[in-house]
Each structure stands twice: as C-alpha cells, then as structure tokens.
Amino acid sequence: MPRPAAPWRALLSSNIQTLACPTFSLATVSNASGAAVPHVRTIVYRGFYGELPVTQYNPNPGNPGYSSDLIAFTTDKRMEKFNHLGGADGVPLSSSPSAGNNNVEACFWIPPSTGNPIIGKQWRIRGKCYVLPRDLDSNDERAENTKAWLIETIRKDGGGDGEQFDFSREYKAHFGNLSPPLRGSFRNPHPGAPKELGDQGLKSSRPIGDNELDEEVARANFRVCVIEPTRVEYLNLEGPSRTLWVPVGGEVEKIEQLEVVGKVTDGWREVDLWP
Template sequence: MSLSPASWKQALISHIQSLACPTFTLATASISGGTVSPHVRTLIYRGFYGELPPNKYNPQPGNTGYSSDLITFTTDKRMEKFKDLGEVEGVSATSSTGATNNVEACFWIPSKENPMIGKQWRIRGRCFVLPRDIDGAGGDTTTKRWLAERLRRNEGGNGEGFDFGREYKAHFGNLSPVLRGSFRNPLPGAPKELGTGGLTPKSPIGDEELNQEVALDNFRVVVIEPTRVEYLNLDGPLKLVWVPVGGEAEKSEMLGKFGKVDGDWREVEVWP
C-alpha cells in the first residue's frame, strides 16, 4: 500500500460529505444455471475501513491512527447480497457457485442549484465480506494479513497492531438501534406466513447493548478494493479516470502513456 492516500480519495470524501444521506448504488452479478443475472441495490456508505468517525452514541470506538482506501458498507450474511458475492467470507475463499466478487459502486452528487445536474463517481473493484472473528482462534490469517497490508498508520507503517475485533464491534455500534435490531429479525426474504422462527422482529438494540449474539453473528462488514475510479462532473463537463499503475485496467484500456502518475494511481482526463 502506498504511504499516501489514493489521489482521488479526498475529492470523493468531500463530495459524499455534501449528501444529506450518504447512499450509493452497488451493482453485482450472480450466476445460476449458467445464467448471469445483474442486481442493483442502494446502500449506505460507511466510510473507509479503519477510519470510523467518532460517534457519541457508540460506546465502542474503532481503531485510531489508521486509514485505508477500502470503501465499506455493512450487510446481513443471510441476505441475497451475500449470495450474489458467492456466499464466501475472506479474501482467499473461492465461491462454489461461480459467482464473482467484481462490483461497481456509483455515487450521485446532485448540484444544489439544479439537482438534474451534478457529479457522478463510478468505482469498480473487488468486494470482500470480512469474517466476524479474524483475530480469534482459528481466525482467517490470510484476510487479516491482506487488510494489514492495505492499512496505513498515521505515524508511518501498515496495519500491524490493528484490532480487527474492535473494528467489527465499532461498525455494529455505529448503526442506529433499529438497524442493529434488524440483524436479529427473522430470515430476510422469507414469507411472513412461516412465522418469526423464534426471533423478535422490529426490536431495537440500544446503544449500551452491543453484545447481542444473534445480531452480531448475522452482521458483517464488507469492503470494496477499488481497481478503477471514474469521476464525471456535468457542470464542466469534466471526466477523469484513475487506474492503478501497472494494473489490469491500465493495460486493458491502454492508458499507460497518458495522464499523470500520483503514487500508485494514474489519472487520465477523457472525453465525457
């Protein structure tokens, strides 16, 4: 991992901060019986991994002094979204369904003067569902090492010393009580006629009750590792593309001789 943040990161953060609700659209594709089916969902952006903002309602703070370029969201492992990503956790697991973890996230930032005009960010990358207990006995050491290599310490260094269990619990605590409670709801997507399965639907989990085992077992943090970033400003118009230097996107789009290099990324202005 580069010692400095990705060259596109601060601009993306500043645009997301202008949103009343930081949502984005995530596109995935599932494979069933040889048929590829696209899926699009609206999700809440949860920041960059290792950089949870302070939350006075969250009694479990995350790690401090770290940063990364990994975009995060949260999900329930029982949901279709998890199946679309191959029903696997960690970076070394292989899906038995043939599903791919290649995704695209899209942020739309409307103009205050005219909401029909604005800015769009499209981020392609690899998506990984993080195991709950990376640090525990028999934990996923491959995923832990992969994350540590992509974390930066503010005073220099990588993610050595990062508390992954603490980060997991902090992400859970950063959710609203109602949303935390949803992780102990009955099986998502199941017909209501089947009953609750012994679970209590619509039961919030208070800020001081973050050890609810059923909810914690279903809750997962998910990261997107960007492999191509595209920015379109319709006010300009201006369109920029960032690709990792020497990466597959740079080669496939034949961008190696264009633009400028900043750290690990090549920035190229293209026609809108």
C-alpha cells in the same frame, strides 16, 4: 510498507460529506442457470475502512489514527447479497473458484448545492468486494489471509501499517455505529422469507440498545464489507470534465490500453477523458 493514499480519495471524501444521507448504488452480478443476472441495491456508505465516522449511537469508537482506500458498508450475512459477493467470508485464496465472483461497481451521485438539479457529480467505482470475517484472529485460512491483506492495506497516521490495528474493536464499532432499530434487524427472521412461515422464534423488530452491543444472535449475522477499488471514474457535469484513475500495472490499465497516457501519482494512473 503501507500504501500511500489514492490521489482520488480526498476529492471523493469531500463530495460524500456534502450528502445529507451518504448512500450509493451497488451493482453485482450472479449466475442463475447459466445466465448472468444483474442486481442493484442502495447501500449506506460507512466511511473508509479504519476511520469510522462518529455517530450519536456508538459508545465504542474504532481505531483512531488509521486510514485506508477501502470503501466500507455493512450487511446481513443471510441476505442474497452475501452469495452475490462470493458466498464466503474473507479474501479468496488464489486457488479459490469464488475469486472472480465478487466484482462490483459502486455509483455515487452528488447533486449540486444550488442551481440545476441534474448538473451534479458522479463517481463510478469498480473493484473487488469482500465480506470480512467476524473473527479475524481465528486460525481459519481465509481469516488469516484477509487479516494479512488488511494489515498491508491500512495506513497508520505518522507512518506505518495496520500491524497494531484492533480488528475485533473495529467490528464492534461498526455494529455500534448503527441505530438501535437497525442493530435489532440483524436478529429478525431470515431476510426475504415469507411471513406466513412464522418468525422462527426470533424477536423481530426489537431494538438493541447501546449497552447490548455483545448481543450474540445479531452479531452472528452482522458483517462489514469493503470494496477494493480497481477503477475510479469521476464525472463533473458542472465543468464538464471526466477523470479516470486505475492502478499502475493492474489489469484494467492493460485491458484499456492506458499504459502510455495520463500521469502517474502514488501508484495510480490519472487520465482525462472526454465527458
């Protein structure tokens, strides 16, 4: 049975729509020689997975009539970020040692439309981040596990789950939603490699047109990532007010001892906090 829409989702979506450029900060942690090393990046928000926004570049729409609570963005599999998110495509199996390496926090800042520029709204969203396999129809165990999880997570308008969702079409649509120069960046030389080492025979900085969306080199490196929220905090400095949502029965609810406070709506506990 599909999950109902999270109670915080509509408000977050309406706030993001006010941004001229919908970006957020993404915090990850990696381990280097036994020490935890933080990393923060600016990421372009690509919508909730399953309901891809329309852009002028994309001749291939995704899957209309679906929605989810998964926050989507895209990345190059060759980047350091991939290793910081667990170093493997897909949802880890319960026995996987990388299952705990993909904890992230996303932060959206929503400035006011007028008035004091520091009196805005902030969303902090903690959760698990997964790099979706390129081919979710393969027989690979992680791909099968990821597809089964997504089918249960995605909602179909009018009732139903993601059983009929076309994952290959969604992958191509996400690639098509990028501008031609950005698509071309996925066939650049290895991100972060010194230029003195050469271009590795790759055609750097050449755009990929709307009629070239099957370009193999770029698409082999291109990945869609999703964040599954496990803790959502909204701070409205105009109020001021501060609200927290956590899944009922989840680990965060227990750790923060929230079982007997707030109210419960559609599987989420909503708690008013002091600003």
